[in-house]
Amino acid sequence: MSDHETLTHLQSSWPGTEDYLQRVGQVTNDLMVLRELRERESYEASLTWLDRLGYDLSDVTAVPTGMQVLRFLYGRRIVVKAAMQLPVLQELQQELDAEETDRDVREDQTLELPSAEDAQLWAVPELQRKLIAWALETAQRHGFEKQLTVAQAVMLLNVVSMLEAEPGMSPEWAAESLRSVLSSGLFEKDENPQR
Structure with a gap:
């Protein structure tokens, strides 16, 4: 799943709001989740020897x-x-x-x-x-x-x-x-x- 698809999926999980600060908070949370997902993928890629074991x-x-x-x-x-x-x-x-x-x-x-x-x-x-x-x-x-x-x-x-x-x-x-x-x-x- 691409970053754009992941962000779209995350955004669809939030309730709709017209409040600017809530929307900014939602976007910030989505970006933090995306960053954590990418970090986890890079960790797992660097530990491929685990798969062998x-x-x-x-x-x-x-x-x-x-x-x-x-x-x-x-x-x-x-x-x-x-x-x-x-x-x-x-x-x-x-x-x-x-x-x-x-x-x-x-x-x-x-x-x-x-x-x-x-x-x-x-x-x-x-x-x-x-x-x-x-x-x-x-x-x-x-x-x-x-x-x-x-x-x-x-x-x-x-x-x-x-x-x-x-x-x-x-x-x-x-x-x-x-x-x-x-x-x-x-x-x-x-x-x-x-x-």
Whole structure:
């Protein structure tokens, strides 16, 4: 659909008005919607590698649970000590210890916390700091030199998780995919933490 057709369609959805200021507001809204549609198309075009993996934009921007972030970091030998001070995680670890297993609660791939406890985990400043530090180090290895937000760090976590889940992923193709997301308009635009 061309820009003109899109604008015509948007204009037809507004109720008719003779009020000049309402009409200007409607036109301004239509132009903003059109700009957002065009930006989204350019983001999606810059992330064509997602299609090859069978993912879409919502997979890249999905907010993981705090437990998923904790597991991800722990899998990279990044320990978030403050997280283990949360009563729910202490209790779960005590249960594992009572079973006399050498397992760590942070290794359990099936464990998800109730939403209130997971929100507490996400609110642990050390978790967010260490996620951003990991993401910054990863981004710098691929030529990105700016500071990162939690939302951008989450995007990198999602992309790295997708790439690691792919069997036979070559390091070169994984690096190219990461560079693609780092240079995308979507990554640049996401400057504010969304948690």
